[in-house]
């Protein structure tokens with residue numbers, strides 16, 4: 001007789017688990033330049049690792065509801081886009097209640113919310129390019145109920161013409177598909193070790209990203225320091241090599257001196273880890 005399982009997880013529950021796991025893996029990964037990790041708070045006075053974990057866990061019900069909404073509605077269109085917008089705004093409130101008002105995962109709610117819904121729409125073909133394409137189609141739809149606050153991203157878009165989180169999703173997450181994932185796979189093939197491969201993926205994302213968190217805090221000088229410094233680590237051989245580690249330390253020091261925290265790149269690494277896990281898992 002088949003052993004009785006007390007609770008088989010639904011597809012939506014499994015997707016929510018994967019999204020939260022990706023956020024926790026991102027937070028734990030160390031040493032990340034100027035970001036919160038196991039070593040400390042990076043360039044943040046109001047964040048710490050415990051808060052990142054609590055924030056990630058507070059988002060589980062939201063990710064599950066987003067996946068359930070995709071399963072119920074069943075197709076890309078305005079009803080799903082607006083359901084996700086409403087759930088995303090409620091998720092942001094849950095996050096802020098958990099963190100006492102600190103923005104820990106706004107960008108991650110956006111990116112992983114879209115990707116979770118996209119994966120739920122067609123679980124049998126949940127491969128990187130199919131999922132990011134569906135997420136992009138969702139991001140291109142205009143949520144009529146979305147408020148238009150003067151966010152840091154909007155401020156930076158006005159000042160530098162930078163493409164932020166919205167455009168990254170609308171373009172199908174090029175930082176993940178063209179930089180993060182290929183580097184993750186390449187570093188794994190080179191036996192860099194899983195943590196080093198993930199660090200290399202983060203650095204590859206940083207090489208070309210217009211991270212609106214960095215731009216808001218440290219302007220173009222911060223963006224150049226992030227992009228060039230990340231490139232230097234990879235050119236030196238990546239995080240698994242001594243020369244790469246020296247460059248990584250240099251990048252950490254530079255970004256800390258500029259108070260430039262690449263929070264957008266961190267969110268995109270979480271998106272990358274989520275998509276990496278999806279392949280064949282549903």
Ligand SMILES: CC(C)(COP(=O)(O)OP(=O)(O)OC[C@H]1O[C@@H](n2cnc3c(N)ncnc32)[C@H](O[C@H]2O[C@H](COP(=O)(O)OP(=O)(O)OP(=O)(O)O)[C@@H](O)[C@H]2O)[C@@H]1O)[C@@H](O)C(=O)NCCC(=O)NCCS
Nearest residue numbers: 085088103104105106107113151152153165168212263264
């Ligand atoms: C459409 C939205 C993405 C809103 O976008 P917008 O650009 O207007 O808003 P922001 O809040 O400024 O930015 C969104 C967050 O996205 C991350 N990010 C930044 N650059 C990029 C990029 N190029 N690509 C992808 N993602 C990017 C980043 O998130 C991380 O940083 C957060 C900390 O940022 P900040 O508050 O600026 O923090 P500090 O500098 O520390 O502030 P101070 O201490 O100095 O005050 C951290 O949370 C990371 O997550 C950007 O913050 C979308 O968010 C939206 O419409 N939301 C409304 C709800 C909704 O509809 N959701 C839909 C769910 S599907």
Ligand SMILES: Nc1ncnc2[nH]cnc12
Nearest residue numbers: 027035036104263266267
């Ligand atoms: N590890 C991290 N440190 C700072 N901001 C972040 N936003 C998302 N992940 C982050």
